[in-house]
């Protein structure tokens with residue numbers, strides 16, 4: 001079982017953007033990459049065949065909290081892991097469940113040991129600790145496993161952010177100890193990525209990035225951003241952190257973001273992104289297109305029989321018209337979510353593929369500045 | 380513009396089953412055929428590509444009531460008809476909207492003129508008459524258009540059934556007058572099918588079948604069955620009626636039914652069927668398979684990692700496991716409806732294809748008797 005490999009193929013001369021290739025036990029990933037979110041073992045409303053052949057995703061996410069509660073670990077282990085369970089044979093990354101359990105509010109209690117919480121499904125009590133979360137992700141069988149951390153809310157005061165970050169670092173040591181003393185269950189390598197925290201405080205972010213880098217893991221993540229702070233703060237913190245995280249390891253900016261956020265993140269040296277936005281917004285009728293943003297519910301599309309996005313290409317974006325999709329969403333037809341989700345994800349994967357082309361061609365910076373404006377235009 | 384053609388290719392020696400081929404302005408249909416229901420211009424949760432390539436449907440239904448209210452006729456006409464609007468380029472049949480408006484209860488009033496009703500969407504008032512329902516279906520652009528009738532509820536007393544049937548016959552004359560004095564809007568032929576009523580009363584069914592046959596239209600339908608009556612009554616009425624309806628025209632048994640109902644209907648000389656059961660039951664986790672009926676929600680499938688239906692073949696039925704589909708339906712994931720709907724519709728189209736093979740081979744009757752038992756077994 002060989003480890004995760006990251007090949008840094010090219011660096012953009014006018015930004016911190018990089019072109020790379022990650023090799024996992026389930027194949028290669030070209031970076032920068034966007035990872036569709038498959039919460040409960042499914043990218044919502046999209047067939048596995050469509051994720052591969054229409055969207056061209058190279059890696060998807062799973063959510064540990066959701067998978068732990070349903071279908072539960074016993075089923076996933078009997079299936080031979082999540083890849084076997086859902087039929088996705090390319091790489092999978094799982095979050096640690098931390099983000100979900102911290103979001104449970106009243107229904108959770110944080111201690112040094114871990115987080116005690118109640119299931120949102122049936123109210124049953126559970127404890128997540130750094131150790132058992134490693135075991136859980138081993139059982140799910142993700143190729144890339146995330147450390148158990150606290151994603152601090154925004155805004156958050158300095159003392160809270162500092163205490164939380166320090167606990168995240170102590171938890172990381174426990175994650176590493178457990179992870180390194182256990183083996184993969186299904187015959188392929190798994191990697192543990194630690195997570196930089198520190199809210200929007202520069203000194204904390206620097207401290208955290210140095211700590212995380214010192215663990216020397218196979219990849220590193222930046223958490224606690226895209227949680228409500230101004231975009232400039234997100235970019236400033238990312239810029240600080242990518243200066244410290246090692247260049248020869250992939251960098252993952254968690255939960256980010258809009259097309260513009262992703263392009264700016266790439267310019268700041270980030271390699272991996274994930275976000276529920278393309279699928280969640282799709283279900284609400286918000287489309288990201290090569291020409292800008294569309295609210296397909298608006299009356300102006302009622303008799304626009306042109307394809308959703310001719311330039312993007314692909315089955316759903318060229319076969320179905322704006323007027324038809326608008327009709328489906330008003331009629332509350334499931335097919336609306338299906339079409340809009342495939343379209344938005346196809347767009348996100350197109351976006352990172354275009355970014356890679358422009359890093360390769362050496363004109364990423366100019367292209368990015370034009371695209372950021374174009375893509376956020378409301379049509 | 381050539382008319383609808385029906386070629387009767389073969390008759391089963393041991394039953395009234397027939398093999399045929401209908402030719403429409405949007406291509407050919409092999410009969411007996413099952414027609415998936417595409418209520419609001421979409422077969423729920425199924426992409427157009429999947430209806431064609433996975434399910435292999437040859438014709439789909441649209442519901443006049445739903446399409447009239449949303450997206451409305453103005454949009455459908457601007458689009459150039461429903462085929463252009465939803466991208467389905469094979470034949471479409473539309474119902475008359477009668478079934479839906481009669482089901483509105485308090486929200487509708489029946490007169491000789493037609494049915495006054497309120498929209499279930501916004502409460503607005505509308506009038507459906509035999510004449511305007513012909514115009515509406517002309518505008519939707521279906522290849523096969525249904526007469527405006529009353530589908531009598533079950534049970535229903537003799538006097539009500541008789542009066543209703545007589546009104547349906549008077550309305551049919553008005554439908555025919557209007558239909559024959561108007562032209563198709565989009566350059567291809569449209570056919571009007573009249574509908575036999577008469578509830579479960581033999582003399583009324585005979586009378587109605589004779590009346591309907593006397594109109595000499597391009598095809599004929601049997602309505603008012605599969606509305607709660609015992610299956611034997613359904614078969615008895617169908618048997619009576621198919622003895623009277625002309626042999627050289629396709630016969631359509633509306634709203635039927637279970638796999639067993641369809642096989643018995645074929646044995647009684649029916650050529651066309653439609654039903655919401657495969658898609659509606661799919662959304663509730665009920666699967667029709669080549670081995671029998673499955674309630675995928677049951678615990679027994681939780682760790683059954685075998686394909687949904689290996690023998691049926693096709694992408695969803697062989698790619699996804701029972702355990703995975705069970706997980707998705709419990710997690711209320713949209714993908715559950717997508718998988719189960721494609722599976723059930725693939726099964727229904729497989730069923731009629733198998734029936735055709737056995738009529739062709741001359742052993743339909745024996746095959747049917749075995750299959751009716753097998754297909755209704757609960758696994």
Ligand SMILES: [Zn+2]
Pocket residue numbers: 226255256257274275276277
């Ligand atoms: Zn996000």
Ligand SMILES: [Zn+2]
Pocket residue numbers: 605634635636653654655656
């Ligand atoms: Zn039915």
